[in-house]
Amino acid sequence: MRATEQPVLRDIVLIGGGHSHVGVLKRFAMNPVPGVRLTLICRDTHTPYSGMLPGYVAGHYTYDEVHIDLSRLAEFAGARFYRDEAIGIERNHQRVVCRNRPAVPYDLLSINIGSAPRVNDVPGAQDHAVPVKPIHGFNARWLALLARIESHQGPMAVAVVGAGAGGVELTLAMQFRLRRELEARGGDPDQLTFHLLDGASTILPTHNAKVRGKFEECLESRGVQLHLGSPVTQVDDGKLIIGSGETLKVDEILWVTRAGGPEWLQDTGLALDDGGFIRVEDTLQTETDQNIFAAGDIANVTKHPREKAGVFAVRQGRPLADNLRLAALGRKPKPFVPQKKWLALISTGDKYAVASRGDKARYGKLVWRWKDWIDRRFMAKFNNLPAMAENADLPDTSAAQNKEEASQAISAVAMRCGGCGAKVGSTVLSRALGELRPIERDDILVGLHAPDDAAVLTVPPGKAVVHTVDFFRAFIDDPYVFGRVAANHSLGDVFAMGAEAQSATAVATVPYGIESKVEDIVFQMMSGAVDVLNEAGCALVGGHTGEGRELALGFAVNGLIDPKEVMSKGGLKAGDVLILTKPIGTGTLFAAHARLAARGRWIDSALISMMQSNLEGARCLRRYGSEACTDVTGFGLLGHLVEMTRPSGVDAELNLGAIPVLPGAEETAAAGILSSLQPANIRLRRGIRNQEEWVRHPRYPLIFDPQTAGGLLASVAADKADACVAELKAIGYPHTAIIGRIVPQGEAIEPILLKA
Template identity: 80%
Template sequence: MKETEQPVLRDIVLIGGGHSHVGVLKRFAMKPVPGVRLTLICRDTHTPYSGMLPGYVAGHYSFDECHIDLNNLAEFAGARFYRDQAVGIDRASRRVICRGRPDVPYDLLSVNIGSTPQVTDVPGASDHAVPVKPINGFNQRWLALLERAETHSGPMAIGVVGAGAGGVELTLAMQHRLRNEYRARGKDPDQLSFHLFDQASELLPTHNERVRQAFSDTLKKRNVHIHLGNAVTGVDAGHLRTNSGHSFDLDEVLWVTRAGGPEWLRNTGLALDDGGFIRCRNTLQTETDDAIFAAGDIANVVDHPREKAGVFAVRQGPPLADNLRRAAVGKTPKSFTPQKTWLALISTGDKYAIASKGDRFFMQGRSVWRWKDWIDRRFMKKFNELPAMEESSALPDTAAAQNPEEASQAISAVAMRCGGCGAKVGSTVLSRALGELRPIERDDILVGLHAPDDAAVLTVPPGKAVVHTVDFFRAFIDDPYIFGKVAANHSLGDVFAMGAEAQSATAVATVPYGIESKVEDVVFQMMTGAVEVLNEAGCALVGGHTGEGRELALGFAVNGLIDPEQVMSKGGLKPGDKLILTKAIGTGTLFAAHTRLAARGRWIDTALASMIQSNQEAARCLLRYGAKACTDVTGFGLLGHLVEMTRPSEVDATLDLSAIPVLPGAEETAAAGILSSLQPANIRLRRGIQDQARWVDHPRYPLIFDPQTAGGLLASVPADQAEACVAELRSLGYPLTAVIGEVTEQGDAIEPITLRD
């Protein structure tokens, strides 16, 4: 993450990862505004570039070649990336309402979410048609359709509703790809048939006559059945009906028309047009609210209406960024006038394309496709090949402050800070941030979080022993809500690994200096995530301490209760037991790569999903299958924790490298030499491996030293119980659980660990 001494004064929140917003992120990355923080809210980590999507469908591009990695781009821009979906805007309190996380406050807001198919207007379409928009969710739908087509036997008919540029280009791309797939599998490609429907009387109505004629000729030559002047009136399973009274038997129906704004925009109070798109002025500010901007397909710039095309969203990126920048520092946004004509490059699926501009210019051929390919690749290179950025050492800048009090707080935030109790976060800020938290209540908690006392009071039920542990670490991602979840889950791990139930937790947090409203939100977001995890575990948050510091950090002291006869300890390994690991490893190398913009966003998504998964049910399952030895795999890595277990148990162990579950991308980043800063300390434990020189070139070798955050459980169970235990763990939601080795008698060698492939 980019670090800065500049306190946050203004929050710009971007809803959606469309073409305009990726331009905003890149522009702010190259020229940040002191005191202005960007937050991107998007449900998908990889956003497609619409210009290359038909080429991807046709099989000419890989997924990564035509998708922008928003995780890396946000990291590059110093922006927070919240992987969630906006479902509302509370304009009165200036907060974005999200589907799965706390509301996100904003000072300025921009919406770039594309359009949504209005399939509900046609009976059956929402259940039986595949919407192409929003395009950021299209890949999953396309892969599912591709799989169905590849496994289909006999004739197959595919219908596309919408004969504009998008529908025509998609039809030809799909036809090219599927016919090639059929040939590759020894199937007759002529079993495929394609139908194109539109209520309009002509193809590509916004393009010139030569373009329309060229595509009409191509479609006919490719035996695509064209049904113009046929409005679709209903879709059933396997059937499509039109207003002409005809019914068509179709195995798949794709919807590329009648797009509009999402329903939730209607509850925002923003002025919308008849299609549900946001009405905007020439500055890209909404007609209703100067603090809210919109761009791309979702915006209707009322003085300059234009076709819904990616070229306009791309061109709106720079003026949108400039006007957000101006508004953030109190300047008046400037008007923007889009071009009246634009270069349209439409492919025919087979590396052939047609170019046009306005009513006069027209070209076609394979050279046009190569031209288009060059333009598209050049565009993608700007966002996927990000240059190294120099760290900024600028002095505090209060240009974004909107009043003298904010400027004073900002100067104070980076001046010489008090130590000791003077470094605590103010009580008013803290009480507001924590006031909405609702930790669970337990009968054995006599004095808890919301009591005025300075310490919690707990009772220990008869027959129980107390387990006590503490963990603390700095943030490794820019999302305080997700960080709070991971920190709480990590801290609970030691309690669960011993077979205990969590009782209470006390938090210790460090929050970066800043003005009160920003500090309050960070504390609230972080502790909301943490309390959700603690509550799910039945663990009551009973108190804590929050202080100021350079970096966001969080930890917990956790109390647990355990039956003294049911303790799983590191010293319980028995010869003949099987070693079970419940989660994949690789978080250390992946997040080291993340800070260097060398990790795919989807790899980080998968790693975070693993890190917020609780070990509670896994520990209970291991106990049921006779586990006596268990530990959570954290900072010392898989090998370090296994060595820790062998020593008190007076046994040796064998690890099967090929059986160890590994997070997606971890082998790639480790092979590139991108390793955690803790790796050198962990790798000293190689002296515990017999014949270790033999294994140093194995792709899994560096990963057994990889430090984990909120890792899985490493446990031993009797050999005759291992298979059933693994099956139940997988059914409980730990799908990568595996037997990764076995416990052996202690041998003569001083090294306790043997590796095998």
């Protein structure tokens, strides 16, 4: 994450990672506006470039070649990336409602979410057809279809409903790829049949006659069966019913028909057209609300109606970025006029393409090569990111909309007090925390529900108290997710000892700024934390929040345990096996993320792992008789294992090849991208026997990698290990593995024995 000394004065929130918004992120990255913060809300980390998707389906491109990594791009732009789905807008409060997190406030809002085929228009289509958009759903089905081809015997029929440019291009790309896959496996490609259907009487209705004629020839020569002039009226499992009365039996149904906007837009009060698209002015501001912009397929520029085509979304990126910048600075956005004629390059799947512009047409392999060059050059702008621009240290208060805002900016960067003067104001805290709902427990006598100078707890008879504390600065720009990870990390020590979490007291630092922005950060962060604490049955009973240069959060956690059932680090026994419940690699991955060297899906996997609680894992290990357990955190796998072998008076044997590793961690470690704590952890290598034999193993650096909210490392009797691992996997720890065994103590210092 990119730290800045500048207080936030304006929040621009971007809903969706479409072609226009990637342009906005890039332009703000190269020329940031002091005091303006961008937040991207998008369900998918990788956004596809529509121009290259048919080439991906045909097998000419890899997944990464046709997708823009939004995580890297947002990091490059200094934007917060919230991996979630917007499902509403509260315009009266200027907040975006999300599916899985608290609402996100905005000063300016932009919507670029594309569109999706209207499967609800035809009975049965929603249940039995695969819409091409959103792309992630289609891609999963497409990969499943490719897998089916490997073992499929006999005829297979595929239907594509919608004969516009997208439907025609997709049909030819799928046919080319599937026939080639069948041939490679010794199958008969002629047993594969494609049907293209549309209620219109012609294909490619928005293109000229020359283009239509060329594709009609291509479809006929490739054996694609056309069903035009009569719409599909019903879809059943493996069957299409057409208005003409014809029934078509098929194995797969793809839906590429007329698209529309999502239903949630209907409740926003924004002016929409008949297709559910947002009506916008030529400044890309909505007709209803000047603080809300829209671009790409979801927008209908009413003064300049155009076809839904990716070229317009791409071209709108620059004027959208410029107008968001102007609006953030309190200036009037400028109108723009899209081109009347545009170039469309439509491929036929076999590295052959047709160029369409107005009444002109060109086609051939050279057109494909031209298209390929244009597409790769476009993608390089967003995937080959240049060095980051340096920002000024202080905000340009002349950009503020009025004197009041300028004074807020000056106040936000004025000399900050120390001591109790550095606390976040009580009004801000009361508003931010007032919406939180921490659970209540009978053994909490005084807590947040009746706050006092300190919390008062009771300890049930026969129980002992487990007490631990953890604190660290934020490593991602999403305060809600950071709050979840921080709480999960802090609870780990309690669970590792076999205890029940009772209460937590928070300590946080928040970057200084104007009150509304500080309030939202506190609310988002503590919402994530309270969600995790509540799930664990742990009551938040109080805390302290102060100002600091960076966002940071920690908890002092109390737990309760039967003294006879403590799982400690000193309980290892020779003959036991070592079990690890989560993969390792968070340290190197987030070091790489800060350098734009990690793929977004790698970071997604790491965050999913970090947000998974160790509670049920610890309970399972306890059921299988584990007496030695710890959570793997800052000292890394080897460091925590050494902490267990020393008091236990044993040695350990690790199987490097069996250690579960997060996706991408081996790659980033091999590139020499390591956590700042790694050098301190590597000092423990002196305790490894025969380390020169294993130093070249790709997982060797990762045993020193510091973890955040890592898994549990525990020992279990050898005869119970397989059953324990199977149960851990069944209850939600799919990467659980036996990674070694405990052996009698040898003569080396802190001895750890590694094997391949």
